[in-house]
């Protein structure tokens with residue numbers, strides 16, 4: 001048991017250390033690039049390398065990890081899937097299985113308890129903070145077991161560190177130390193922060209075209225920089241849609257790439273949304289949101305009444321019995337009810353199953369308190 005605890009603590013420390021390196025090394029790269037530039041050591045070749053590797057890695061994430069793997073927005077032959085996922089592995093955002101599992105969890109609990117990176121817990125938590133807790137990275141076995149059967153995905157997942165190292169080594173070979181700094185470190189900064197902005201900026205700033213049951217938003221700048229991923233409200237409304245930009249002016253480079261591949265026959269079963277389906281989704285989500293608000297109000301009321309009744313039982317029990325277990329239990333019930341009330345009144349968006357779970361818990365707590373009071377003769 002102690003050994004298990006020790007091993008878990010060691011893994012936590014190693015995980016935190018790796019994130020510290022991931023966050024600080026690119027920053028040091030930017031500082032070094034600035035010093036180089038100050039001394040007029042600058043080669044346009046390095047910027048070209050940066051742009052090319054960043055585009056490959058970023059598209060690997062958006063087209064490969066996200067639209068293909070996580071949401072199954074299209075089908076592609078094994079060799080093409082392999083290339084796209086290898087590009088994604090160069091983004092320094094983890095293995096395809098881990099990325100997909102975390103993102104599936106994000107969609108399952110968007111902006112409620114269980115979301116690995118909701119800005120309702122703080123903007124910086126959504127941007128970077130969440131990365132430090134190993135518990136925010138769910139097991140692929142739980143959230144993406146189907147991916148563990150896919151030999152292409154498994155191959156890229158097992159070799160991810162190699163592709164990461166290669167994406168630093170290639171600019172070094174082609175551009176020396178300045179190539180390494182610009183197209184290696186500065187590029188990792190650009191790729192990771194642009195992806196992280198989808199989690200932070202696109203759940204905080206921007207417009208909402210669809211009334212989804214989360215805080216997702218469309219942000220034009222992230223849309224441009226993240227090759228289409230910034231049309232995030234559209235994406236939450238239609239997760240399987242391979243095209244996140246749904247209007248002509250919503251630039252979506254990943255969508256354009258998918259459309260091109262579909263045209264030349266490389267991608268099939270490309271998922272789309274018809275205008276009718278879009279309208280139906282808008283109406284359905286509005287209705288769901290209304291029902292949930294009513295459920296929240298009802299829960300608040302029943303938690304308050306349950307709290308009042310348990311407090312009454314508690315007062316009577318103090319006067320009639322001197323049973324420490326009874327008192328401890330009653331305090332636990334009251335504490336749990338306070339937690340439920342806090343959760344229900346928090347700005348976090350809570351989905352229907354969780355609210356129904358709370359309703360059942362309130363009822364159980366109340367029944368247990370009544371039964372206990374009857375047993376001890378306090379009621």
Ligand SMILES: [Zn+2]
Nearest residue numbers: 106216232236
């Ligand atoms: Zn999201």
Ligand SMILES: [Zn+2]
Nearest residue numbers: 103107235239
């Ligand atoms: Zn998604």
